[in-house]
Amino acid sequence: MPYLILRIMKTMTGEIKDAVKAGIPIFIGYVPAAIAFGILSKNCGITLIECFLFSSAVFAGASQFIALNLLSIGMSPGGIILTTLLVNFRHFLMSACLSTRTGKIAKRYLFLIAFGVTDEVFSVLSFKTGRLSKTFIFILQISAYSAWVGGTMAGYILGGFLPEILGKSMGVALYALLLAILIPEIKTSIKALVLTIASGLLNVFLIKLDILPNGWSIIVCIFIIALAGSFFITTKVQEEVYE
Amino acid sequence: MNNIIIVILGMAAVTYGPRLLPFLCLTNRQIPKRVDAFLQCIPVAAIGALIIPGVFNAVPDKPVAVLSGMAFTLIFGLWRGGIIIPVLGSVAVTYFVLFFTV
Numbered sequence: 001m002p003y004l005i006l007r008i009m010k011t012m013t014g015e016i017k018d019a020v021k022a023g024i025p026i027f028i029g030y031v032p033a034a035i036a037f038g039i040l041s042k043n044c045g046i047t048l049i050e051c052f053l054f055s056s057a058v059f060a061g062a063s064q065f066i067a068l069n070l071l072s073i074g075m076s077p078g079g080i081i082l083t084t085l086l087v088n089f090r091h092f093l094m095s096a097c098l099s100t101r102t103g104k105i106a107k108r109y110l111f112l113i114a115f116g117v118t119d120e121v122f123s124v125l126s127f128k129t130g131r132l133s134k135t136f137i138f139i140l141q142i143s144a145y146s147a148w149v150g151g152t153m154a155g156y157i158l159g160g161f162l163p164e165i166l167g168k169s170m171g172v173a174l175y176a177l178l179l180a181i182l183i184p185e186i187k188t189s190i191k192a193l194v195l196t197i198a199s200g201l202l203n204v205f206l207i208k209l210d211i212l213p214n215g216w217s218i219i220v221c222i223f224i225i226a227l228a229g230s231f232f233i234t235t236k237v238q239e240e241v242y243e
Numbered sequence: 244m245n246n247i248i249i250v251i252l253g254m255a256a257v258t259y260g261p262r263l264l265p266f267l268c269l270t271n272r273q274i275p276k277r278v279d280a281f282l283q284c285i286p287v288a289a290i291g292a293l294i295i296p297g298v299f300n301a302v303p304d305k306p307v308a309v310l311s312g313m314a315f316t317l318i319f320g321l322w323r324g325g326i327i328i329p330v331l332g333s334v335a336v337t338y339f340v341l342f343f344t345v
Contacts, residue, residue, distance in 0.1 A: 025326030032334050050247050057255040062297070067254060077246050081253035085261075090289060092261035097282040099269040110270060114263035119293055126286040168302050169337035172309050175298040176316040176333035182290045183320035183329075195287045200295025207296060221292035222285055229284030230277065 038155020
């Protein structure tokens with residue numbers, strides 16, 4: 001029995017170690033982006049409490065920036081909420097992707113896990129090999145959430161002390177984070193590289209075409225490119241099944 | 244209740260809903276192979292469209308600064324990998340380019 005406990009603890013710590021290792025970069029990547037959000041919301045005339053609620057209740061990077069933008073041009077709450085729905089509907093596809101990868105997890109935990117499916121958390125989770133345990137997911141999400149909420153507050157309160165261009169340059173952090181998460185993937189798979197670039201180009205094209213409402217182009221890109229990719233991947237999937 | 248609180252609560256609801264629904268419907272279900280292949284392609288498709296072209300507007304009016312920062316992330320990421328240095332480095336490079344071009 002003690003041996004068994006020892007073994008479980010050993011696997012647990014291994015898993016926790018993995019999760020912390022994956023969580024620290026997310027934390028560090030989120031902080032500057034969150035600071036940028038805090039600074040921007042103060043400039044938009046939002047109160048500290050509202051700013052805290054924004055990051056703690058919504059917890060969605062890009063769409064919070066979009067919402068600030070829309071608030072400042074005077075869009076109605078209904079319009080902003082609808083835009084957010086369209087922009088964040090991509091998380092529907094991301095959650096669908098993750099839901100097939102989780103091991104046996106009790107339903108009550110799924111309610112919590114779903115709250116933390118951001119682009120960056122999703123990206124890290126989706127490139128992790130093997131089944132996803134709730135411990136791993138939670139540790140990753142807690143690192144992301146604490147960085148996002150803490151960074152937002154820090155940006156709001158201390159933003160005035162930062163040089164303006166430093167605050168501005170932090171806007172690049174979320175994109176750099178996504179790219180850094182992606183690089184190991186495109187390094188090992190030509191297909192991943194082709195799909196990524198194709199998706200970006202398609203998005204540029206759709207935005208230039210300007211027939212879709214704000215935010216929908218990303219969803220259309222994910223759908224079309226993942227569909228195209230699924231035709232290339234079939235043989236590989238079957239190989240894995242037969243192994 | 245003021246407008247901003249309404250916006251926040253509404254945004255929270257429409258963000259959480261789409262994140263939750265698939266977990267409730269799909270978890271522990273047998274997924275057809277074709278659908279699974281589609282789902283496995285979502286990450287790269289999503290990241291591609293999330294980065295391009297949004298990154299060009301990450302710092303308004305100064306795409307050069309952002310592109311320098313991202314170039315650093317790409318080069319360092321391909322060379323040594325990791326996340327922390329590529330991310331913090333991109334902010335630093337963007338800052339320096341902004342600093343010297345403004």
